[in-house]
Amino acid sequence: MTQVRTRFAPSPTGMMHLGNARAGLFSWAYARHHGGQFILRIEDTDLERSTEAAIKVILDSMAWLGLDYDEGPIRQTARLDRYRAVLDEMLADGRAYKCYASREELEALREEQRARGLKPRYDGRWRPENAQGKAIPEGVKPVIRFRNPDNGDVSWTDLVKGEISISNTELDDLVIARADFVPTYNFAVVVDDLDMAITHVVRGDDHVNNTPRQINIYRALKAPVPQFAHLPTILGPDGEKLSKRHGAVSVMQYPADGYLPEALFNYLARLGWSHGDAEKFPREKFLEWFDLAQVSRSAAQFDQAKLAWLNHEYIKEADNDRLAGLVAPLIEALGGKLEGAPDLARVVALVKDRAHTLHDIANAALLFYANGKADPALLAQHVTDAVKPALATLREKLGAVAWEKPAIAAAVKETLTQHGLKMPQLAMPVRALVAGQTQTPSLDAVLELFGRERVLSALGTSL
Ligand code: GLU
Numbered sequence: 001m002t003q004v005r006t007r008f009a010p011s012p013t014g015m016m017h018l019g020n021a022r023a024g025l026f027s028w029a030y031a032r033h034h035g036g037q038f039i040l041r042i043e044d045t046d047l048e049r050s051t052e053a054a055i056k057v058i059l060d061s062m063a064w065l066g067l068d069y070d071e072g073p074i075r076q077t078a079r080l081d082r083y084r085a086v087l088d089e090m091l092a093d094g095r096a097y098k099c100y101a102s103r104e105e106l107e108a109l110r111e112e113q114r115a116r117g118l119k120p121r122y123d124g125r126w127r128p129e130n131a132q133g134k135a136i137p138e139g140v141k142p143v144i145r146f147r148n149p150d151n152g153d154v155s156w157t158d159l160v161k162g163e164i165s166i167s168n169t170e171l172d173d174l175v176i177a178r179a180d181f182v183p184t185y186n187f188a189v190v191v192d193d194l195d196m197a198i199t200h201v202v203r204g205d206d207h208v209n210n211t212p213r214q215i216n217i218y219r220a221l222k223a224p225v226p227q228f229a230h231l232p233t234i235l236g237p238d239g240e241k242l243s244k245r246h247g248a249v250s251v252m253q254y255p256a257d258g259y260l261p262e263a264l265f266n267y268l269a270r271l272g273w274s275h276g277d278a279e280k281f282p283r284e285k286f287l288e289w290f291d292l293a294q295v296s297r298s299a300a301q302f303d304q305a306k307l308a309w310l311n312h313e314y315i316k317e318a319d320n321d322r323l324a325g326l327v328a329p330l331i332e333a334l335g336g337k338l339e340g341a342p343d344l345a346r347v348v349a350l351v352k353d354r355a356h357t358l359h360d361i362a363n364a365a366l367l368f369y370a371n372g373k374a375d376p377a378l379l380a381q382h383v384t385d386a387v388k389p390a391l392a393t394l395r396e397k398l399g400a401v402a403w404e405k406p407a408i409a410a411a412v413k414e415t416l417t418q419h420g421l422k423m424p425q426l427a428m429p430v431r432a433l434v435a436g437q438t439q440t441p442s443l444d445a446v447l448e449l450f451g452r453e454r455v456l457s458a459l460g461t462s463l
Helices: 018-033 052-065 076-092 103-115 185-195 205-220 261-269 283-289 304-317 320-333 344-354 358-368 376-382 388-400 405-419 423-435 443-450 452-460
Strands: 005-008 037-042 071-075 096-099 143-146 153-158 162-167 175-177 200-204 227-231
Touching: 005 018, 005 200, 018 037, 018 052, 018 200, 018 227, 018 261, 018 283, 037 052, 052 071, 052 261, 071 076, 076 096, 076 143, 076 175, 076 185, 143 205, 153 205, 153 227, 162 205, 175 185, 185 205, 200 205, 205 227, 261 283, 261 304, 304 344, 320 344, 320 358, 344 358, 344 443, 358 443, 376 423, 388 405, 388 423, 388 452, 405 423, 405 443, 423 443, 423 452, 443 452
Parallel strands: 005 037, 037 071, 200 227
Antiparallel strands: 096 143, 143 175, 153 162
């Protein structure tokens, strides 16, 4: 069997959003599942709209999601000579031709067709047989058109959508290059997929309508036609096209928003594909399971709550040192000072179970790295004369115990019994004194992390 070769071919003209990333992910997974090769191609022939910044975002997004490629990034702008050579061959024998119709002329043609109730369509007026003897108009730069077959059908078995067939009478002679020989998408994509020996074209179903046109070009080039798999659209939660409000944001917004790559990876993998009722699975399992047969034919729906749930699950199981490395800059950005304060990995371990994003961890951890000074009103409210004797007892006991959670908890409990207090009556003033706030995780864990020195000195200020 020939080796599977797939590609991801984004255009660097805007952001890389979830729809693009999902196409890249499935294409990559198909190659990996079949032990094949995966190629990254940058479709940058739209010279006005392509930017280096957008290319960088594509590369960063791929790296962040862990989508590695065997070849590339190959830029189409590095292949202009190759497209030109193919165009020359096609022009030489009439498979393609120059069209000098002006914009106004084409607009008039469309108007006339509409008025007659016809579908607007180029009428072949510059096909070689029609152009004979015609004067080439001054000042019009020609485009190059592909001579589409007039009759017959174009059919293929889409690996997701099944049989698709379009009549050539529905198609017209497509513009495949500008006057300067810079190709349009439909032409460059065929030459590239051919030259790169792509066996399976996996892409979003917004390209279904381009596929018959591309198949006709393959045929004109006497080339084998690859298999096609068109992935279902991703809709927003409201069933509308994905918009900025939900998911049509750049992939790189997710790390900025505190998501782990494995969470977004897992989320994208389930967007239009399923394996039984598996919701959370590691990348190795996905690669083992993935095939196009389980890609859904119907649209997928973006679900922010599910993505947040996955992120929460992956945060819970992530290595604490790794999380600490990711969270440290976030804490500093919140004004926290990490030096001399409790070990961040231990703090992460304490607070991560309730976090849905890395920002949640940073916010919860901040209390250990803020200056810890409560405002006087808070202290006045909680550190009353009535509770001060108990604070003194606790301080004395904490000065003598082994500095570990169970011993700290025992000291707190003994103090409560001795002074006939309930937990909150003691915990609130202690929290206010030590942490500068009354909302914290469990008291013994917090005291342990702050360390004996800080705890004794904070309790001392009340006496
Ligand atoms: N550059 C096209 C896009 O970003 C690629 C489509 C394809 O995969 O053929 O939509």
